[in-house]
Amino acid sequence: MPHAARPLVIGHRGAPGYRPEHTRSSYELAFALGADAVEPDLVATRDGVLVLRHENEISGTTDIREHPEFSDRHRTQVIDGEPLSGWFTEDFTWAELSTLRARERVPELRRSSATFDGRFPLLRLADLIEIVERASDDQARLLGLVAEFKHASHFASIGLPLDELFAAELSAAGWGRGGDRLVMEAFELDVLDGLRDRGIHGERVFLVEASGAPADQVAKLGATAATYDSYASEAGLLGLAGRVDGVSVDKGRILGRRPKADAPGPVPLTGATFVDAAHSAALSVYTWTLRPENRFLAARRRDGRVPGRWGDWLGEYRQIMSTGLDGVFADHPDLAVEARRSLEDEPADD
Structure with a gap:
């Protein structure tokens, strides 16, 4: 994705530090605050419409509980190997979901955002x-879209393949087969392969979680599935080269989180060493998620014990950006833009 400054600042679900995530207000505000791109999470409805929600289970981010006409849709199902109870997008048509309103996902931390609960409808891709x-x-200027495909193997198993639906919606929107403004990301490699095979153009990025293993590989291989740690090793990054265009990692890997001493398999890389190794494998590097609240900052960056208080976010953001990575996901895009500017303004070494 072309842009003037590194790293790219991506509004994570819009600007959810200020407005409920995945709403029109959140996305429009993200661009107004200087984001170069925004990141939606994509899940599917029963009638094959891609909607923007953090998960396919929507009780925590909508007012579904206040709709008695949908009370009979509450159920329990297994998602990525774990039982989950609630209301799921795949049990509704888009017409039904369009009657719901968004809610702040973490109101105990973001009380200002929670004052907008009930004001904004859900959005489609x-x-x-x-x-x-x-x-x-x-x-x-050319602004971008970083589309994250959620629970792709689950949706494929119920006849709602996200890659196929995405290709159709791009075409219907006049975006054809994608292009420079598009990045596609997932925690599962299979859906990224599917997007490639469908001829969708844009950067394909593999999301590397802090622990565990990809759900699609666990479903196929069980306990022998490659772990996320193995993908974060030098050998793992080289193995991804050519299959995907980039990797996006939990920020703990960029901040230098150390694996357990007795963890089996290749040693995962961290910090600038990880970034350099990925770049050497011709992979771009992104990280998630930059947030200023104490709850989300590294311990040494916190200011007191109040979870919602802002700590030394600037120090942490600068540390992350100084590794030379290509993009950051931020809940408050303006703060990430400010951190990037502060680094750009520093005098170059002689």
């Missing part, structure tokens, strides 16, 4: 594409 195009025109 098609709605967000229109927002991206309008903001690009208004700002006279």
